[in-house]
Amino acid sequence: MRTPIIAGNWKMYKTMPEAVEACRRLEEMVEDSAAEVVVCAPFTTLSALSALGLAKVKIGAQNMYFAEEGAFTGEVSPLMLTDVGVQYVIIGHSERREIFGETDELVNKKVRAALEHELTPILCVGETLEQRKDGQTETLVDGQIRLAFSGVAPEAAPTVVVAYEPIWAIGTGETATAEQAEEVIATIRATLTQLYGAEIAEAIRIQYGGSVKPANISELMAKPNIDGALVGGASLKPEDFAAIVRY
Numbered sequence: 001m002r003t004p005i006i007a008g009n010w011k012m013y014k015t016m017p018e019a020v021e022a023c024r025r026l027e028e029m030v031e032d033s034a035a036e037v038v039v040c041a042p043f044t045t046l047s048a049l050s051a052l053g054l055a056k057v058k059i060g061a062q063n064m065y066f067a068e069e070g071a072f073t074g075e076v077s078p079l080m081l082t083d084v085g086v087q088y089v090i091i092g093h094s095e096r097r098e099i100f101g102e103t104d105e106l107v108n109k110k111v112r113a114a115l116e117h118e119l120t121p122i123l124c125v126g127e128t129l130e131q132r133k134d135g136q137t138e139t140l141v142d143g144q145i146r147l148a149f150s151g152v153a154p155e156a157a158p159t160v161v162v163a164y165e166p167i168w169a170i171g172t173g174e175t176a177t178a179e180q181a182e183e184v185i186a187t188i189r190a191t192l193t194q195l196y197g198a199e200i201a202e203a204i205r206i207q208y209g210g211s212v213k214p215a216n217i218s219e220l221m222a223k224p225n226i227d228g229a230l231v232g233g234a235s236l237k238p239e240d241f242a243a244i245v246r247y
């Protein structure tokens with residue numbers, strides 16, 4: 001049985017006091033939930049959030065560089081994240097790929113570096129609207145998965161959380177239907193089965209992300225291959241995020 005994992009992606013929102021307040025309130029509301037709960041917060045808030053020592057709400061970053069240290073102005077390393085108690089890190093979010101030019105090769109280096117430092121990578125993949133219209137979704141996502149997992153040992157693979165996020169559904173209010181999400185997520189599991197065999201592929205958790213709200217989470221979670229959600233906008237309000245966690 002895969003434990004459901006609901007992660008919030010706060011993006012570039014919330015100052016430190018706002019972040020601390022939101023995590024405290026969230027913890028109270030989700031304490032007894034069966035799902036694993038993660039908040040991926042801005043770098044500047046991570047140290048304070050992890051110092052709260054919350055039992056239920058785990059802390060994640062939204063990005064990192066793959067090297068441990070070096071002359072990489074402006075970057076944050078896996079070592080720096082574990083040093084402040086961070087346990088998860090989003091890798092290859094479509095905003096990183098589109099706005100900051102991250103390639104599949106860089107994403108792969110980051111996934112491997114996260115695993116080496118015992119961080120749980122939340123690896124994002126997904127297609128644009130054009131690619132979907134062209135019927136390229138499955139080939140594209142299959143390629144993203146193969147490249148991201150390249151060099152990832154079978155023992156480490158089940159630690160990776162995959163987030164399928166169709167780019168056209170991010171921040172647009174337009175959610176993929178549960179059927180559309182399940183369809184692509186099932187093909188992701190098929191790719192993982194080809195790479196690692198059925199037992200390992202069955203152990204890997206795959207989230208859906210893109211305009212997830214309290215109103216659509218239950219339908220998504222009812223699908224056999226959907227193991228959780230990566231939630232942007234709706235994770236900013238603790239009440240909404242808690243309602244999603246308690247789907």
Ligand code: PGA
Binds near residue numbers: 209210212230234
């Ligand atoms: P959204 O963002 O929930 O606001 O669509 C999801 C994401 O970017 O991870």
